[in-house]
Amino acid sequence: MNAPLASPPSVKTTCPYCGVGCGVKATPDGLGGALVEGDRDHPANLGRLCSKGAALGETIGLETRLLHPLLRGADGTLARASWEAALDRIATGLRQVIETHGPSSVAFYLSGQLLTEDYYAANKLAKGFIGTANVDTNSRLCMSSSVAGHKRGFGSDTVPGAYADLESADLMVLVGSNTAWCHPVLFRRMEAARKARGTRFVVIDPRRTETAAEADLHLPLAQGTDALLFSGLLVHLAGSAAFDAAYVAAHTTGFPEALASARAMTPDAAATARACGLAVEDVERFFALFAATERAVTCYSQGVNQSAVGTDKVNAILNCHLATGRIGREGMGPFSLTGQPNAMGGREVGGLANQLAAHMGFSGEEVDRVRRFWGAPNLATHEGLKAVDMFAAIGRGEIKALWVMGTNPAVSLPEADAVRTALGKLDLFVLSENVIANDTAACHPHVMLPAAAWGEKDGTVTNSERRISRQRPFLARPGEVKPDWWALAQVAGRLGFANAFRWRGPADIFREHAALSGFENAGTRDFDIGAFVDLADAAYEIFPPTQWPAPRGRPEGTGRLFAAGGYFTPDRKARFVSPRPAAAVAAEPPFPFVLNTGRIRDQWHTMTRTGLSPRLGSHIPAPFVAIHPEDAAPLGLQEGMLARVASAHGAAVLEVRLDAGQRRGTLFAPIHWSGATASHGRVGPLVHGVTDPISGQPDSKATPASIQPHAAPFAGFILARRPVVLPEGVWWARAALEGGYGWRMAGSLGPDAWRAFVAAAGPADVAELVDAPAGLYRAAAFDADGRLDFAVFVGGAGQRPAWDALKGLLAEDQVSAADRRHMLSGRRAGGEAACGPQVCACFGVPRDAIVAAIRAGAHDAAKVGETLKAGTNCGSCLPEIRRLLRETAVSA
Structure with missing residues (x-):
């Protein structure tokens, strides 16, 4: 009797989505896929995963992958090439640009999706050896205002608390954060505290989001006025029993000036309410709750950070916790909820243009320290260009060479159409990606390098609570895929720097990273993981999730900081900062609305990964714009119709959602759709290029915009087993479905045009229903095995047919005779007409x-x-x- 086959071993790794940093257990199925579940032993999530994490197993196929290096030839086309040829092309191009235009003409644009080891290699090559500080990251778009606020207040980029505080708090204040959708695992921990302890929730957000709907108190403040609200709170706290005079005197400076500034702007609750557009009773209730509840945690995210005054908002929040001494102790403190899985790891190694590695800056002493450690005579000595300024410089022709790694700037950056134009001007454009096609790949890179994807990556990431976790590979790298750090080291060698990049694997890079963090530190810098300088390869493999700082002798790490002071300023005291008054957004004709952009529950960034999952595409299958019903009515906008949303920089066509929780005069649109997933769904082109002058973070929440109906007399859907090219001029949005794809579509094409479209596809077996006077056309085509090949349903505007009942047919081996009879009515045999979204x-x-x-x-x-x-x-x-x-x- 044969022995049973052994089950593939499970591998513990880390989720590649948000900054929660959930532990994942992946069990390969031996066929290129894997069973993915939460890791009950990981302290970030204790076994829970959100909808995106739970669907990771649906996103690891090879259908969309870039598997071999590509080079653009003289004829303008990309062709497969060897790694040697691709790396030679990069090194030659960089050398030519540097010799002709200098190191500052080279830039790197990185991603919070990179592992810390990849990030470290890129920063060492660029800042240390090429000599350019033009190294920035898409994390600039989500958390750089928190970095700047932390550094102004604490002297360092330090998140003082831990996730455990969310469960021991008696008051949770959620500012500019739809936590229930964007950090759902943490929200469940908060809800557990509510059930166990009666924790109360205050949500501060212009929109009545899903999180706000769960709140004990929702403050729908006017756009951009967060700093005014917290300045008013500071005034209230200063006169209350909550004020901790001893802590302020012993561990802070600048309180009298900050309080005077706050009193000048918001002297009392009534003035605060007027400034923020809130009911005075709600403001008074919030102030009283915060003052009376010692265990209070304030979590904030993109609604705070993505603002022209984002850094001031952060400092206004920090001021209130410093004034009450509610920091670094159980169940209390300010908490930045990071957007990306390794945004913090990127900050650790200098992934922002205004940083050097190990949380050091560009002071003369720090430049000298890093130069000596790296042995880098070409080390950059001044800050580089931040993301928005970097791409503007590319557009002006000042930057000639760009290496983009793991991000899609042609979709995600503000004024994204200008970004596309700028990319076409480069002398050398290198793109390291794991997908063969996205909007940035369509901007004619000269070299494309096949990067490792989640499931193949080997290294570390750091989550929002400073916890370093291992991301371990559980799948073999396919094709000629290589790690990003390896490609960077190979180019470094070709530029003459091989001795500084002789790493055998990611463990070597991690040890070097740890050594630099502890080099000449002695407790003067917050980031210190010197305990791992001598970490053996075997210990790196089993490295447990650990919160830094972890200096020599303390490998267990540190849970909380600053309860007893010890800030990282020269005098070791925190700084109160006086925020600037927020300037009102000029929403007036021709752009009378304020456009706010953000995330939805089941999608991630530009959908290159989540867009592959059928279950993630089923909740919200098309790009939309939310508008208050009272704003929509006079414009003739109705639920489900199309609207053209425009700004001074671009336009999009989106489905209308009437939302009474939307503040009057404002619009909301999600960021996720790209040119690959929708015809007119990119909102990046609309977002203005205004940035916070301190952090450089774009103001993605307050772009002046207009909205008007978009004529589309016909609407419908297509279901198909494979990608199809729709006729020119049709509005469409694509979603992955089990067994194929679905397209929502609309436009001016009527029954005759769609009948011709189906005929051109040449199906041998097709059933049709045509009612031209009613504007109705429906067709279902079947292959030789009796499977549904594709279906086209079109009707008049306002009567969009739903695909809910039929989409399951794509995954079936054969369509039954009974289902065939019902299909063109939009039903299945014995089933309901629809089962809803x-x-x-x-x-x-x-x-x-x-x-x-x-x-x-x-x-x-x-x-x-x-x-x-x-x-x-x-x-x-x-x-x-x-x-x-x-x-x-x-x-x-």
């Missing part, structure tokens, strides 16, 4: 199923979970389930 991505539960369960007696979210499992995993759908409970109760 998906609500729970973790378990694939649609809206109609939840409503049916509620009507059958599931009277709360727990009962819905018992019946359908919806809401029992990551919990990010719980706000929507609770809304359906309220709406269904009212309906009943």
Whole structure:
């Protein structure tokens, strides 16, 4: 009798999405895929994963991967090349640019998706040996205002608390953060505290988000006025029993000046309410709650950071915690919720243009220290260009060579159309990517290098609570894929710097990174992981999640900082900072609205990974713009129709969502859709290039914009097993479905045009329904095996057919005769006409199923979970389930 085959070993690694840094356990299936589940032993998530993390197994196929180096030839086309040829081309191009235009004509644009070891290699090559500080990252777009605020207040870029504080707090203040959707695993930890301790939630956000719907108090403040609200709070705290005079005297400076500045702007609750556009009773309640609750944590995210006054907002928050001494102790402190998995790791190694490695800057002493450690005579001595300024310099022709790694700036940067134009002007454009096609790859890079993807990467990342975790490979690298650090080291060798880049693997880089952090430190710098200077390769493999600082002799790390002072300023005292008054956004004709951009629940950045997952595409399958119903009515905008949203810099065409939780005069649009997933869904081109003058972070929350109906007399969908090219001029948005793809579409093409489109596809077996006077056309084509090959459904505007009932046919081996008879009516045999949009991505539960369960007696979210499992995993759908409970109760 044969022995059973051994199961593939499980590998513990880290999720590649947000800054929560969840532990993941991946078990390869031996066929190139893997079972992905939460790691119960990881302290960040204790086994939980959000909908995106739970769907990681759907995103690791090779269909979209770049597997070999590509070089652009003289004829303008990309062709497969050897690594030797690609690396030679990069080194030759860099050398020519440097010799002709100097080191400052070279730039690197990096990503919070890189591992710390990759980040370290890029910064060492650029800043240390090429001699350019033009090294920035897409993390500039999400957390650089927090970095600047921390450095002004604490003297260092230090998050003082830990995730455990979210569970021991009695008051959670969530500022500019839709935590329930964007950091759902942390939100579940907060909800657990509410259940166990009665923790109260205050949400400060112009929009009534899913997080705000769960709050005890929601403050829908006017755009950009966060610093004014917290300045008013500082005034209130100074006269309350919560003021900690002893802590302020012993561990801070600048309080009298900051208080005087706050009193000049917001002398009392009434003045604060007027400045922020809030009800005075709500402001008074918030002030009283904060003053009376010692265990208070203030979490803030992109609504604070992505602002022209983002750094001042951060410091206004820090001021309130410093004034009360509520910092570095259990259940209290300010907490920056980072957007990307390794934004903090990038900061550790100098991934921002205004930093050197190991949290050092460009002072003469620090430049000299890094130069001596690296043996780098060409070390950059001045700050480089931050992201927005960097791409403007490319557009002006001042930067001639650019290496982009792991990010999609043609979609994500402000004024993204100008970015596309700028990329076409480079003498050398290198793109390290793991996908063969995205918007940036369409901007004609000269060299494309196949980078390792999640599942193949080997190194470390650092999450929002300063916890370093291993990202371990569980899949073999396919094709000719190589790690980013290796490609950088190979180019360094070709430029004559081989001796400084002789790493055998990521463990060598990590040890060097640790050694630099402890070099001439002695407790004077916050970032110190000197305990791992001599870490053996075997110990690196099993490295446990650890919070820094971890100086020599303290490998267990540090959970909290600053409870007893010890800040990283010259006098070791924190600084109170007087924030600037926020300038009102000039929303007036021709752009009378303020456009706010952000994330949605089940997608990530520009969807190059999440866009591959059928379950993640089912919740919100098309780009949209949210507008208050009272703003929409006079413009003739209705739910589901298309609208053209424009700014001075670009335009997009988006589906309209009427949202009474949207502040009047404002719009909201998600950032995720690109040219690869929608015809007109990119919102990056609309966002203005205004930045915070201190942090350089773009103001992505307050662009003056206009909105008007977009004529589209016909609307419908296409289901297909493979990608299809739609006719010119059609608006479309694509989503992955089980067994294929779905396109929402709209435009001026009527039944005759779509009938011709189907005929041109040449199906041998097609069923059609045509009602030209009614503007109706429906077709379903089948292959020789009886499977659904594609379907086209088109109707008049306002009568968009839904694909919910039919999309499952793409995954079936054969369409039954009964289903064939019902298909063109939009139904399946024995099924409902539609089951509604998906609500729970973790378990694939649609809206109609939840409503049916509620009507059958599931009277709360727990009962819905018992019946359908919806809401029992990551919990990010719980706000929507609770809304359906309220709406269904009212309906009943």
